[in-house]
Amino acid sequence: MFLDKTTIAANKTIEISGSKSISNRLFILQKLFGNLRIQNLSNSEDTQLLQKALESDSEIIDVHHAGTAMRFLTSYFAIAEGRTVTLTGSERMKQRPIKFLVDALRTLGAEIQYLENEGFPPLKITGKKLTKSTVSIPANVSSQFITSLMLIGAKLHNGLQIKLQGEVTSRPYLEMTLKILRTLEIPNEWEGDTIKIFAGFDPANLSSAPFVVESDWSSASYFYSVAAISRESLNLRCFKPFSLQGDSVLREIYWECFGVNTISEGAESKISLYPETSFELPKKIKLDLRDAPDIAQTICVTAAALQIPFEICGLSTLKIKETDRLVALQNELFKIGCATEITDAEICSVHFFSPAEPISIKTYNDHRMAMSFAPFSLLKPLTIENPEVVEKSYPDFWKDFSYLTE
Ligand SMILES: O=C(O)C1=C[C@@H](OP(=O)(O)O)[C@@H](O)[C@H](O)C1
Ligand SMILES: C=C(OP(=O)(O)O)C(=O)O
Structure with missing residues (x-):
């Protein structure tokens, strides 16, 4: 796509x-x-x-x-x-x-x-x-x-x-x-x-x-990334102020690392994402994601897009998920201008550079590779290979993503 x-x-x-x-x-x-x-x-x-x-x-x-x-x-x-x-x-x-x-x-x-x-x-x-x-x-x-x-x-x-x-x-x-x-x-x-x-x-x-099942926080991560990269506000439903899902830690991570503020509007189960315009991006992001492995790819792409150096640990389980997510991330982050080092449980950025175009992102049968790289298109045109992989967790992803840009 x-x-x-x-x-x-x-x-x-x-x-x-x-x-x-x-x-x-x-x-x-x-x-x-x-x-x-x-x-x-x-x-x-x-x-x-x-x-x-x-x-x-x-x-x-x-x-x-x-x-x-x-x-x-x-x-x-x-x-x-x-x-x-x-x-x-x-x-x-x-x-x-x-x-x-x-x-x-x-x-x-x-x-x-x-x-x-x-x-x-x-x-x-x-x-x-x-x-x-x-x-x-x-x-x-x-x-x-x-x-x-x-x-x-x-x-x-x-x-x-x-x-x-x-x-x-x-x-x-x-x-x-x-x-x-x-x-x-x-x-x-x-x-x-x-x-x-x-x-x-x-x-x-x-x-x-x-x-009543609350909506999926891992799916919400891609829109936090959109807000962080575009600096535009958007709203998501149906999320409660207190979540059963560990990935709701996104609220804190995107505030502390990227200046995206989350405001809950309880009655409608709506959350509003407001990127602070005067937020000073951090010199480096250091995170341990052993409690929230599914949002690692989203956070790496947001940080790479904003060229914020990062060191993310606690990722030992990523290699046994839909693909070896550490290797997949390293390969594809390079295509968007971010060289990394990986170990068994960590990924760290090494340097940023202007990527060669055209950019084409492989998805390795992994829905989260497709969805986490999509927001980079707010900065540069790119192709996502095998976009249908999103069906695994978020069949409406492409429809929702394109609605944001209409
Ligand atoms: O229990 C669950 O619903 C899940 C647990 C996590 O797996 P691991 O415990 O294998 O890390 C997570 O990555 C997966 O997407 C969903
Ligand atoms: C790891 C995931 O799912 P599962 O382990 O259930 O295949 C995921 O959705 O990111």
Whole structure:
């Protein structure tokens, strides 16, 4: 897709669909416990794939690139007594690890086999009653493994006690799971290194009021980048002042690093992004994003566009996402005039230069590569290769992005 250099019309409003992470948790819980009404669901492909998988009675379930669907369904099918499924995904999904989750489920009594490579999808899962209730799992690879266990915890006879080993990555996603369970009156606690999900939950106690999903903060990041680069104000809906999503840290990051102020207008669930005109850009940006890995690409592109030197750490999980995001970022940032150094968990800018044109950005089957680089077109024309990748989390992205420039 060719994006000509363009300007933004001030004060437009974009309505983003529900959070993919919250929607996917709620779909699993709805299927396990019934009786749950959900509003403002995510329209992402990942959520649709999960919903389809939950409705299917096929023996083969294919979740393509959807990491949360793959991980959450592994535990879901492990307790689906009397059913055997093959759970598979895209070629990339077959390279994304799942061993620690499978080990944990096997400790609890699950029957899961690897059909190709040890430690990776596809999996053959034979649903069983899980008899044990305590398990340990490394917490530094993917929080999705732990959420997956937490979602089935209240279905186990004695509940579930999960001991987290090592450093916890993507912590706010675990807090999100606990808060959602609590909203549904499923008791739980997280003390020290142990998460407990208590048994004895009665689905009849579920409130009849619908669960209204707040909009997706990771998707909002691209518009923070637009505001920071263009210095024009814009509005986003439907966001609440207190979010379940860790990526809402964008409010602080874009204020401190780029001078974009966020004002919540509670009644309409609207937030307004006002870039300060007199904001003095920082000499250097230093951030640890282990709690918010999905906004790393957005922040790197904003900083590169504004030529602010950056040092971003806490990124060890980026190499096992839709692509190796650190390598992809390094390659494509160079095309927009920012040379970087990367390690296993960090990316630092080295110098800025005037990029060679025409610029064509590869997306590596990664929706966030496409969306994070799009705002650079406010400075220079560029082509985004395979723009359809955005479907994974934000199918309306191109429509919303072009609406801003009309
Ligand atoms: O639980 C979730 O909904 C997610 C957790 C994070 O994954 P990791 O825990 O693997 O970092 C995040 O990157 C992903 O987009 C969604
Ligand atoms: C990492 C992501 O998703 P998943 O792990 O669910 O594929 C993402 O949406 O950026």
